[in-house]
Amino acid sequence: MRRDGRGSRGGGRGGRGICALLAVLAVLVLLPAGAAEPVRRFDNGLALTPPMGWNDYNAFGLEVTEDLIRRTADRMVSSGLRDAGYVYVNVDDGWMAATRDASGDLRADPDRFPHGIKALADYVHGLGLRLGIYEDAGTRTCGGYPGSLGFEELDARQFASWGVDYLKYDTCYDGSVPARQRYGAMRDALAATGRPIVYSICNWGAERVWAWGSGYGNLWRTTTDIQPTFASFLSVFHATVTLAGYAGPGGWNDPDMLEVGNGMTAAEDRAELSLWAMMAAPLIAGNDLTTAGDAVLADLGNRDVIAVDQDPLGRPATLVSAHDGLDVLTRPLANGDVAVLLFNETARAATITATVPGTQSIRDLWNGTTVAAMTALVPAHGVAMYRVGTSG
Numbered sequence: 001m002r003r004d005g006r007g008s009r010g011g012g013r014g015g016r017g018i019c020a021l022l023a024v025l026a027v028l029v030l031l032p033a034g035a036a037e038p039v040r041r042f043d044n045g046l047a048l049t050p051p052m053g054w055n056d057y058n059a060f061g062l063e064v065t066e067d068l069i070r071r072t073a074d075r076m077v078s079s080g081l082r083d084a085g086y087v088y089v090n091v092d093d094g095w096m097a098a099t100r101d102a103s104g105d106l107r108a109d110p111d112r113f114p115h116g117i118k119a120l121a122d123y124v125h126g127l128g129l130r131l132g133i134y135e136d137a138g139t140r141t142c143g144g145y146p147g148s149l150g151f152e153e154l155d156a157r158q159f160a161s162w163g164v165d166y167l168k169y170d171t172c173y174d175g176s177v178p179a180r181q182r183y184g185a186m187r188d189a190l191a192a193t194g195r196p197i198v199y200s201i202c203n204w205g206a207e208r209v210w211a212w213g214s215g216y217g218n219l220w221r222t223t224t225d226i227q228p229t230f231a232s233f234l235s236v237f238h239a240t241v242t243l244a245g246y247a248g249p250g251g252w253n254d255p256d257m258l259e260v261g262n263g264m265t266a267a268e269d270r271a272e273l274s275l276w277a278m279m280a281a282p283l284i285a286g287n288d289l290t291t292a293g294d295a296v297l298a299d300l301g302n303r304d305v306i307a308v309d310q311d312p313l314g315r316p317a318t319l320v321s322a323h324d325g326l327d328v329l330t331r332p333l334a335n336g337d338v339a340v341l342l343f344n345e346t347a348r349a350a351t352i353t354a355t356v357p358g359t360q361s362i363r364d365l366w367n368g369t370t371v372a373a374m375t376a377l378v379p380a381h382g383v384a385m386y387r388v389g390t391s392g
């Protein structure tokens with residue numbers, strides 16, 4: 001359990017327009033630096049686009065209950081988020097009893113999960129959703145519950161028998177065992193169950209996980225824990241955007257779960273969601289969906305932004321221009337369109353302009369309108385996001 005703050009790389013002077021002209025196209029046709037094709041030794045057929053869903057940890061810490069998960073699942077359906085693509089309902093740390101049972105099996109805390117995980121999985125599946133669970137590649141979870149190190153096969157079989165569809169596998173109390181050994185053991189144990197289970201490596205970017213993650217799991221955390229602040233998600237963004245060449249269908253950079261709806265400004269919420277979509281990041285909502293207001297639900301459910309995240313080409317964005325805290329990112333899409341994000345890292349509104357050669361149409365993805373040009377007065381810590389149809 002880490003909720004450490006991280007420094008901002010933002011600041012700088014607002015008010016200057018920039019123009020990303022031919023440089024944009026040049027980057028689009030070149031592979032990003034260091035983008036050697038990752039070796040795909042791991043292929044469970046899952047996560048061909050980044051996983052989408054919800055996880056309790058950012059809003060509730062270790063205070064997770066069966067009742068919370070059921071009520072959240074209900075709201076994912078009634079709010080339309082399920083139909084927008086958010087299908088994984090993920091239970092984080094805190095679900096277990098303090099000890100294994102007499103047979104060595106993991107068990108849910110009987111007070112907080114009185115009906116157990118199997119019944120919860122059945123309930124969630126009945127709503128057309130999928131269930132995720134949390135464990136740790138160490139002797140204990142970060143919250144102090146029993147870990148899976150040395151129990152991989154037993155625990156993987158347990159998860160499969162409960163109907164679990166997604167495993168987030170953390171890295172506290174690692175016993176000084178190398179990460180690849182620990183994560184490889186659970187990868188193989190999950191495969192041996194025969195059940196399709198998305199495998200989420202949560203080792204906070206240690207041992208340059210992006211360089212080997214695609215041989216082990218479907219997603220890998222690139223940093224330590226995110227916080228609900230602009231400084232935090234800015235730092236995570238900068239650490240992750242440079243890793244674009246390591247991600248693709250079946251294996252994604254994971255800049256951590258969303259903090260949308262957890263107290264940032266509306267502009268910051270949209271910025272985080274847009275940056276994550278540009279980076280082809282998993283979109284795992286981290287707010288209390290049972291009380292979320294319409295504006296936050298509408299932002300999370302923005303189909304145009306989600307379509308960028310879920311684009312089947314699976315090529316994450318690159319930062320093609322960055323001056324004084326004013327950034328332009330571009331992402332090539334499967335149908336030949338280009339997604340463009342103007343991001344203002346500064347604390348003052350600023351005009352940002354970008355052009356893409358061969359532009360035939362431009363859709364503003366946050367206003368839902370067709371526009372003539374990509375030029376915007378972008379709010380402090382905010383974004384403007386576009387989908388550009390081109391003749392190329």
Ligand code: GLA
Binds near residue numbers: 002057143
């Ligand atoms: C670590 C992970 C978090 C969360 C907590 C739970 O800090 O990085 O995402 O799972 O553990 O204790």
